[in-house]
Amino acid sequence: MNLQINKNILFLLIIFLLFIGSLDLNGFQAGELNFFINNKLLYNLNNTYENTGQFYETLSIFANIKKWSFNLTLRTNNYYKRAPNTTISDTNFDIFRKTIRYNSKKLKVIVGDLYSVLGHGLVLSVQKNDEIFRERTILGADIRYLSNRFDLRILGGEINDDTFDQKWRVAGGELDLKLSGNSRLGGRFSYIIDEDTLRLLGDRLTYSFNIKTNKFFSHFSYYAEIAFLDFVENSMKNGHAIYSNLTFNKSHITMLIEYKKYSNFDNEMNNPPIADKEDETSSINDTEGVRILFQYTVFDPEISFFFNIGKYREYEDNGFHIYGGVSAIDVGEKFSFNLTYGIRNIIFPIKKSDLDLTWQLSDLLSFTISSRDKRYRDNNFKFNEQDYSFQVAHAKGITLFLSYQYSYNKIIGLNNFFNGGLVLNFTNDMEIRISGGTIRGGQVCSGGQCYVLPPFKGIKFSLLKTFR
Template identity: 25%
Template sequence: MNVGNKFLLVLLLPYFLFPQESDSLAIEEPETGIILSGSSKTEYWLFLGDDSLIRKTEHFETNTSFLLNYEQFFLTGNLFLYEPSRPKKPLRLISGSLEYRTPSLEASFGDFYALYGRGLVLRSYYDENFRYDKRLFGVQGRAEFWHDEIRLLSARPRNIFFSENAYRFENDTNDIIRAVEFNSFLIPNLELSGRYLRLNRESDLTPQAFTEVFGPGIAFNYKSFEVYYEYAHKLQTREVIGGRKKGDGHYFNLSFSSSLLGILLEYEDYDSIDLGGVGFRYNDPPTPIKKGISVNRGVDERGFGITGSLSLNKMKWEGNYAWFYTHKKEKGIREVNSKFEFELSEGFIPVFTGEYLKTTGIEAGIPFREEIKPGLEIRLYSLERNFTLGGSFNWVKEGETSYQERGVSLSADLFPDITLTLNYEMATKAVKRYDYERQWLLVECSLSLMTNLSLRFRVGREKGGLVCSGGVCRYEPPFSGIKGVLVARF
């Protein structure tokens, strides 16, 4: 069966599995108390262009999940298939978990995600849009007693990363993580916490030679104010030569929120707090940069960020200023963002945006990159139609090279269940970042076939570039071709 037939089969699969007369895809058995729900997302890419044979011709992936619930028991399952045009490099994964859950006690076995503190000690998660899966396989538990809570886990980590239009495992290891976290709510408005993690690796010389990360945390909440501080200390075994390597991490934030005003202050200081290996992490300390860029992912970083928002009648503003550098400021990022919108009349909303970003030593071969990007977006709303027209200019300087990027987009709800989007971008100079291409025209059509079934098509060119999320970055090569995405929920 070729990839095109596979895509057609998955397109029709929800109709075969769930024949119906209504738009609902939910399945519930009230007599037995069993509830079944799930979702499926299928993508098919067709690469076009002169060099499509050198790279790839097709990309097919499908991700299907289900949740079966009976009283306090939860059974989850997931099937992920990645079938590229290169037959020798597929990825087929079957995962799931069994969980028992009550308000005061939880226990699970299988695949899961976990966040201890704010990520200085442990952070595993799934970012669907960024195509990054940091999962754990093992056992975990949580128990509440009196005013306290304790969490434990023992698991093997597995990081799946999408890069250069292909999925791959970041950590091809047999690492084992064991961790515990304790939270106390004994004092009103005050949360005291502590966490400990131990990482066992094959590269450690003896069973007693392991890496551990531990530290306390404190949070104070009063009405609209919140103050949080977390500290982590790392003791790591030096490979081959033995001995211990130390690291420290500090994270602090202060926030205030109300219906009119919101403020967030952040400060980070990380010194050798990284946990994992070359190119991958099991923890991900927070970054103040909104674009998700990190400098060294916990090895040598110090940063500050302030975010604010204001809402007055028909006017809204939000913005941030942040910097993130190595301690000697040899590498780093500085960022400023602002967004201002107001409703001039009913159904007419102009939105003004401004972005400034400067990176130093972040991208290989580029000593620095500086961007100044103002933009304007016009939103028109009515009972029957919605339109959005946007335009942006981006002045870019990369080392000795300077150029401009310009873009315009139009989005329209032609019918209640159909949205059409046109996007055009161009660069005044051909650069290596975009494979020396200068123009990109993209047409997208989104259809809501029924309440829980949607289909999206993209035809044209995407310029690619550096994309980041949660401190992790990857380079997306330019794309020319067709993309189709089907999402079903039941």
């Protein structure tokens, strides 16, 4: 159902929500029926993608009575208009999410719109990815049975992609057996039916087996999963994957070793571990890697040193990464900082550094400065990204932030991004955030908050209110 957003309605909504937010409403229970409402109103005056005046409003209502609960998220927006190649209409008003849940000690059932991840994501991972505008859900059912000896899960439904007009159906399941000695043995599968007219991948079956042990030899834990991908209909070469990790922890020392090997393993709905310290993209069709992360931490104040080294192969390219750094919280009860430096040389060489320093002037007042530098250079191509931000915050009221981002790319050229704003938190349960300028996009932390967002240019106003 579509309708044009009326600016008067928007204005009334803002006034109404501000009014409600200012009230100190006392708790109310109708028998055992309870409500929880989370509201986000976002208005963007955005010049990116030539789309001004974006409006986004979600109202999430959660109600529960005894073992049953209901969740309804209403959404009205023209937010996704800016997404390139999108197929949905400019303006929407819809029921974005609807779920009914049954929750007892042994049986958990969700019917409606749901995300779903099986195991470590090798077999199935249907979820949203804000950075690339992808909102993918399953409209179906997810049933879990938990017992003292095993956990059983089955799910199925239709996979919907909010921004791309493509359909799949999925059936999946997982069995997790509890062994002696705090160990677990698991198996899972997903069967994806490709309903696209082109059917490039066709139907495919992915299945895996894993073992997880905790506290063996008192200080170790271990996880290993082996997976297989069968393309049922076409002649594509079937895939396989191995992922494992070993964690050692004793006193001040922690060590993590990760190993991965993926071959033809992209089923379009999976997201295997990348076994890398950073979230750099990595193909899962032909890659192998191992990394070791060593951490030494002293407590009170918390100061942690880390060193991370990895060796990788991606298709025909071999490479490595090395990262090291230190993070500290509450040194002298006044300073917190984080300093990281790393070199990553897989397919192309990248140098990265990260600095974050907070000075706490009093119990409530603090200054934070941070910088990030990421640069890549070889004979034919180079880019450089730098971020600098400054923040002054009073924990019981207002946070001001300023950021400057610089990007140089040999092909696209130079880009400067300036952004600033404030967050008002005078009362609990309600937050007003006003910001303006340009943002490169991606994972962003400002004003003490982190979120993932696409590139932006303009003004943002957001009101977040929880009714409880």
